[in-house]
Amino acid sequence: MQTPIHSEIAGIVLEIKLAPGSAVAIDEVVLMVECMKMYIPIASPVAGRIHSVAVAEGALIEEGQLAFVVESSAS
Amino acid sequence: MTWQREIDELREREALARRLGGPDKVARQRAAGKLTVRERVDRLLDRESFEEVGAIAGRAVYGEDGALREFLPSNFIMGRGRIEGRAVVVGGDDFTVRGGAMDASIASKQLHAEQMANELHLPLIRLIDGTGGGGSVRTLETDQRTYVPYNQGWDLVVDNLAKVPVVGLGLGAVAGLGSTRLVTSHYSLMVRGISQMFIAGPPLVARTGEAVTKEELGGSEMCARVGTIDDVVDSEDEAFERVRRFLSYLPSSVFELPARGPCTDDPKRRDEWLIGAIPRDRRQVYDMRKIVQTLVDVGSYFEIGRKFGGPVITALSRLDGWPIALIASDPYLYGGGWTADAALKITRFIDLAHTFHLPVVDIVDVPGFVIGKQAELDATLRHGSRALAALYQVNLPWCAVLVRRAFGVAGAAHINHTRLRYRYAWPSGDWGSLPVEGGIEAAYRAELAAASDPKALHEEIERRLAPYRSPFRSAEAFLVEDIIDPRDTRRLLCEFAHLAAPLRMPGVVSTSYRP
Secondary structure, three states, X not given: OEEEEEOOOOEEEEEEOOOOOOEEXXXXXXXXXXXXXXXXXXXXXXXXXXXXEOOOOOOEEOOXXXXXXXXXXXX | OOOHHHHHHHHHHHHHHOOOOOHHHHHHHHHOOOOOHXXXXXXXXXOOOOEEEOOOOEEEEEOOXXXXXXXXXXXEEEEEEEEOOEEEEEEEEOOOOHHHOHHHOOHXXXXXXXXXXXXXXXXXXXXXXXXXXXXXXXXXXXXXXXXXXXXXXXXXXXXXXXXXXXXXXXXXXXXXXXXXXXXXXXXXXXXXXXXXEOOOOHHXXXXXXXXXXXXXXXXHHHHHHHOOOOEEEOOHHHHHHHHXXXXXXXXXXXXXXXXXXXXXXXOOXXXXXXXXXXXXXXXXOOOHHHHHHHHOOOOOOEEOOOOOOOOEEEEEEEEOOEEEXXXXXXXXXXXHOEOHHHHHHHHHHXXXXXXXXXXXXEEEEEOOEOOOHHHHHOOHHHHHHHHHHHHHHOOOOEEEEEEEEXXXXXXXXXXXXXXXXXEEEOOOOEEEOOOHHHHHHHHOHHXXXXXXXXXXXXXXXXXXXXXXXXXXXXXXXXXXXXXXXXXXXHHHHHHHHHHHHHHOXXXXXXXXXXX
């Protein structure tokens, strides 16, 4: 099953911590976004493997924009 | 000779009313995963406390002999009952009778419920399941005329917002006036999967060329995210439980004061971890909910509207038993900066606190309004200005704790500075009109432009200014009243709640609640 994760905030993508193919745990941080001078983590709400990352480091991300997709075996 | 025959007829008519729309319609209601209106009333209220009003109202068909042949009950069930021992008024749509549309109900029953709450000063719970409005175009044929629409009972509906707690539960697909009745409340809930809410449903919307399902058009998650309702729950029982919780913090009407609840938590309790709760790295976020939940009485935290206006957290809570309205910032969402939605959330919450005489505790980490093109497009200044007006219009006991940032206009909106500044700051406090990081470019523009190495100069200026950001410098000049050990916060907030309690004044307030 694929779970798309959308950003709840607008900001600049500072760092992609997990590349496609990496295993990801529940609440593990996948992206760091800079917003209002803070480094704000975007974590995965599900465990699985990073299927794809929809943004690039240094790029702007909008509120509601797709950030990454997690592939999980959970039904 | 007694009146037993009439009493027998009364019981017979009551039994007919309890059949609702008939076995087929009731089966369909259950198949849709929904309780019937009578089950809802029973589960919401204390056991056997329902005193129904107008049970035998409905549409009857009589034979030529004058005997009752058929009976379809009104599709609005209402009366008085008790929740946790306190009297309330409850009114619910019966979807099994003509889809809960107003044309089949005795319209005056709905008004009666509103009026009963209004005049008896009792909380009102609306169980909404249907359109509840003018009903179907079919009535044109039966009435052989149409009418200029009016919002029936709206004087009472609006007046109730100023006088008694009003809770709206969306328990099915809700449209038109039913939607408006749901939103026009102090607290509104929907149940995931069975509740949708819209102005008009998919068939009407399809005529505008937009093909959408009920869930796409007005799913509960969406309604909570855009702020048309407050919260979404997973079951009707959970919704009833939340209604009971919500009402427990409020008086039965504005003519009373919120009652002190159980005092089972030590007001002097100190949580050691609070001294490290705010990261020293200013860019690092932290869990505000964990902080506020430990400051208030254990188990008393009741958050409202989590999915909307996320940079601001609003919750009802208790401090040494006293109900309070709690505002806090969530640094995970825009660093706690005020978006248009967050400002609207604040305005509504201040109005709620004002209406029901709840002292406010504001745990502050506000870097200002969120800035940028989108913020301007969202009319953040309009909604922010409304929030500021709300803050300066109320005269509630108010205590602010600056745990980190307070910058700019939105940061300043943590307290009405012209009144007694009942305020504390944690050592992690950081404030000003503009944060140093962003303000240097503007303030030292000429110097930076002339510098051979602007980056180095920028860093040098930042280093030069850093010591002045210390909260001790502000406290020296009494620009902040007290810097406290975060571990003492609960004790000081409980003291505030005790001092605030006798200051609360019952009555209708000057700025009435608007949905």
